[in-house]
Amino acid sequence: MKDTTIPWAVTGQSPFSSDSGSAGVMARVADFTTRVIGPRPLACRAEPPAGTPKERNGGPAAQGPSTLGFAPGNLGMIPSSDVARTPRSGRTLARFLEPLDSSAGSAHLVRQSGLLFDSDGESHELPRYQFTGPRGGGDAVRIGIFATVHGDEPESGLGLLRFLQELVQRPDAAEGFVINAYPMCNPTGYLGATRHARSGKDLNREFWRDSREPEVRLLEAELRRHQFHGIVSLHCDDTSHGLYGFLSGRNSGAVLSASLLEPALRAAEEFLPRNCDSRIDGFHARGGVLSTCYDGVLRAPDDVRPPPFEITFETPQHAAAVRQVEAFNAALLTILAEFRYLQAIGQNI
Numbered sequence: 376m377k378d379t380t381i382p383w384a385v386t387g388q389s390p391f392s393s394d395s396g397s398a399g400v401m402a403r404v405a406d407f408t409t410r411v412i413g414p415r416p417l418a419c420r421a422e423p424p425a426g427t428p429k430e431r432n433g434g435p436a437a438q439g440p441s442t443l444g445f446a447p448g449n450l451g452m453i454p455s456s457d458v459a460r461t462p463r464s465g466r467t468l469a470r471f472l473e474p475l476d477s478s479a480g481s482a483h484l485v486r487q488s489g490l491l492f493d494s495d496g497e498s499h500e501l502p503r504y505q506f507t508g509p510r511g512g513g514d515a516v517r518i519g520i521f522a523t524v525h526g527d528e529p530e531s532g533l534g535l536l537r538f539l540q541e542l543v544q545r546p547d548a549a550e551g552f553v554i555n556a557y558p559m560c561n562p563t564g565y566l567g568a569t570r571h572a573r574s575g576k577d578l579n580r581e582f583w584r585d586s587r588e589p590e591v592r593l594l595e596a597e598l599r600r601h602q603f604h605g606i607v608s609l610h611c612d613d614t615s616h617g618l619y620g621f622l623s624g625r626n627s628g629a630v631l632s633a634s635l636l637e638p639a640l641r642a643a644e645e646f647l648p649r650n651c652d653s654r655i656d657g658f659h660a661r662g663g664v665l666s667t668c669y670d671g672v673l674r675a676p677d678d679v680r681p682p683p684f685e686i687t688f689e690t691p692q693h694a695a696a697v698r699q700v701e702a703f704n705a706a707l708l709t710i711l712a713e714f715r716y717l718q719a720i721g722q723n724i
């Protein structure tokens with residue numbers, strides 16, 4: 376892939392420095408980005424860090440607020456390690472979603488009616504939430520975020536629930552956005568603690584291939600209906616020792632996707648190291664960014680104009696669930712902030 380120019384790597388300015396809507400989390404993200412990330416080109420850390428960033432910054436005992444304003448181990452409403460490790464026999468969709476559904480209500484967040492399907496004579500639900508941020512200056516930007524497409528990666532869904540909780544507390548972080556969130560895209564796989572759906576299919580190889588899988592058909596209908604400006608898929612990789620991401624669209628939106636993925640990875644590095652290997656998951660990788668990916672992954676229909684940004688964000692699944700959850704949250708907050716910045720500086724997006 377052609378080198379991607381990250382705007383502030385050239386200008387030397389943090390993208391957040393001109394962000395005027397900087398109350399709450401945005402200010403924290405800006406501060407975090409300026410201090411921790413700084414202006415530098417796309418690159419991995421020179422050496423693998425000894426311990427996780429948090430441990431290097433004072434160890435697990437340093438449980439004070441992180442630079443993003445919340446701390447691992449202080450999640451409160453998301454008992455991620457419990458839920459992620461729930462044995463198969465104790466798994467229910469209601470229990471998975473309970474931390475969010477029982478949290479304080481918000482005028483911004485609506486749990487929409489779920490997408491229903493049958494599998495082996497049982498009825499299942501693919502839950503949907505919609506978060507409508509405060510009005511921005513222009514038309515709302517529609518973002519779709521999808522998690523637990525692989526049933527044995529519930530940390531991804533928990534990360535998405537965590538993000539929604541964050542937005543409930545800090546709606547300004549989503550100013551100008553309408554976010555459709557699908558935290559459990561493979562309920563039968565989750566219930567069975569398997570990557571594949573109960574049918575035996577890997578759902579993330581079935582998109583736009585005339586699949587008969589009901590979950591895929593329902594999600595394809597959502598992707599067609601909403602014509603998202605951006606799509607983020609969350610996954611966990613038990614063969615990776617660090618964070619990485621795919622530019623998972625059909626290339627036409629790759630520059631925008633790369634401009635969002637790199638800062639998302641940097642923000643998530645507050646919680647977990649990045650995988651800087653030259654090959655990840657069988658693909659060429661540079662700085663934890665993979666510009667090609669499998670056929671049949673969840674992505675936009677090919678006739679959406681303008682082409683959306685499309686990112687698949689992966690955490691190392693052997694890491695503590697709480698760190699993965701925080702990494703997902705930090706990445707998603709950063710993607711919103713970066714997209715808003717790029718829009719503000721008038722790039723053709």
Ligand SMILES: [Zn+2]
Pocket residue numbers: 524525528610611
């Ligand atoms: Zn996966």
